[in-house]
Amino acid sequence: MTGHPYHSMPPLRWAVRRLARAYRLPVAVRARLVLSVTDLAEDELQAGRPVTLHTAQEAGADADSYVLAVTLRCPRATGPLAASGLPLPATKPSPDCATWRFTIPLPPAQPVSSSLPDDVSSRHDPWPDRTPGTDTQAVEEELRAAFAQTDAFGAEHRRLKHELAETNAGVLALYVQLEEGDEQLRRAHALILQELEDALRPAPLIVEGLELAVHYEPADPNAPTGGDLYDWFILPDGTLHITVVDALGHGLGSTRSALNVTHTVRTLALEGHPLQSILARTHEILMPLAPDLMATVLLARLDPATGKLQLANGSHPPALLLRTDGEARYLEVKGRGIGFPLPGSEQVLHAEIRPGDLLILYTDGLTESRRDPIEGEGRLIEAARRYADSPLADIPSSLAADMRTVVLHPDDTLALAIRTTRSGP
Structure with a gap:
């Protein structure tokens, strides 16, 4: 079918259907081709500009098929054809024509006659099978x-x-x-x-004249090991010794470091070394074995019979002493921790714990949850006063819950509380 002009839609539509049937295109493809050709030709035909329909056979990809090319030309189009969004996309659209290609299996179908009617009312109708109901039947089939x-x-x-x-x-x-x-x-x-x-962690101690309680909270609830550790034991003279350690880091590595410190301190204390010398001596022993170890340490010794307290400190947060009348003060002792330059406690602080007084030992996770240790120390005093009359077993956990209402810097937290119950020496 070569270059036949069409001036109205019905002959064009019928020609496309007959062409599709002649080449045995699937009915669904035929319907899409009819809609696509008529969509492109509609504006041209309404404006009185004829269109032409062309066919050509091209070589296929193999010997068992060939390619049928169907081209609609609009030679008098005033602008590019709107070929996008067609039911059957054109394979080669150009400003005045659109081409559709179909792979046809051999043997080739018989081509249609090139003599096409310009109008359905033509006296010379070349379509012998065309009857008034044929168009309707084709549409129903589609x-x-x-x-x-x-x-x-x-x-x-x-x-x-x-x-x-x-x-x-x-x-x-x-x-x-x-x-x-x-x-x-x-x-x-x-x-x-x-x-x-x-x-x-050491087993709970029962010491006559004293109450002891402890609370530990890891930075990661799924990894309860960490570098915050404590140790307590009774020396041969009846004095209670307490070690609080905060080893640098988290996890098992920091736990190992903290254990090394507590075990070394315990050995030196039981050997009778003076409290002030224990930190420096611990540093000397551990550095050859663990040169990367760094830890802050607080050592406390309390005589249950007299309430006499001794403190040595190596870069650790100070202990808090709360009197029964509400007076509170931090027991500051200068010193540097294990793994620090010039390690050791510069002195030993002496104090007395009276009946009912509360002593709080802790790690920096308790007071630095909001990244401000000064603000944290003030809040700790207020919390200690608030819970001072509670059972001692509840005080460390209550303090931790109160202090960690806002946690900007998660860290392991240890809180240890001591209260004297003696009535006199």
């Missing part, structure tokens, strides 16, 4: 094909939706199982770590 395709898409959509629902149900069930398994694993993991933590 509609049936479109409905069948729509029904097929609907059935496929329902099938996929059903499969998706089954898949989602299976994924949800698997997710629930995984969550249950993870929860069991977390509980087992937490139990093991809790047992490990309990094994690292």
Whole structure:
């Protein structure tokens, strides 16, 4: 079909349908081709400008097929054809024509006659099978094909939706199982770590004339080990010795460092070394073994019979003493920690704890949760006064909960409380 002009839509539409049938194009493709050609030709025909329809056979990709090229030309178009968004996209659109290509299997179909009517009312009709109902039949055939395709898409959509629902149900069930398994694993993991933590920390002490309580809170609840550690024991003379350590870092490495410090301090204390010399001596012993170790340390010795208190400090936050009348003061002692330059406590501070007084030893995680240690020390005094009349066993945890209402800098936290109960020497 070569270059036949069309002046109205019905002959053009019929020619495209006949062409598609002659080359055995699928009905759905034929319908799209008819719509695409008429969409492009509509403006031209309404403006009285004729269009032409061309066909050509081109070599195919293999010997078993060839390519049919169908071209609509609009030679008098006043602007580029609107070839975008067509039901069947053109493979080679240009300003005045559009081409569609189809792969046709061999043997080739018989081409249609090149003699095409310009109007359905032409007296010389070259289409022997054209009857008044033929156009209607072709349209119905295309509609049936479109409905069948729509029904097929609907059935496929329902099938996929059903499969998706089954898949989602299976994924949800698997997710629930995984969550249950993870929860069991977390509980087992937490139990093991809790047992490990309990094994690292000394057993509770019962000391006549004293009450003791401690609270530890890790920076990461899923990793309860850390560098904040304490040790307490009774010396041969009946004096209570307490060591509070804050080793640099988190996790098992800092726990190992803190344990090295507490074990070395315990050994030196039981050997009878003076309190002021223990920190410097601990540094000397540990540095060859762990040159990267850094830790702040607070040492306290308390005579339960007299209430006499001694403190040595190596870069650690000061102990807080709260009297029964509400008077509070920090027991400051200058010194440098293990792994610091010139380690050791510069002196030993002496104080007396009276019946009912409260002594708080802690690590910096308690007072520096808001990154301001000065503000934290003031808040700690207020919290200690607020809970001073509580059972001693509840005071460390109450202090930690109060002080950590806002945590800007998560850190391991240790709080240890001591209160004398003696009535006299």
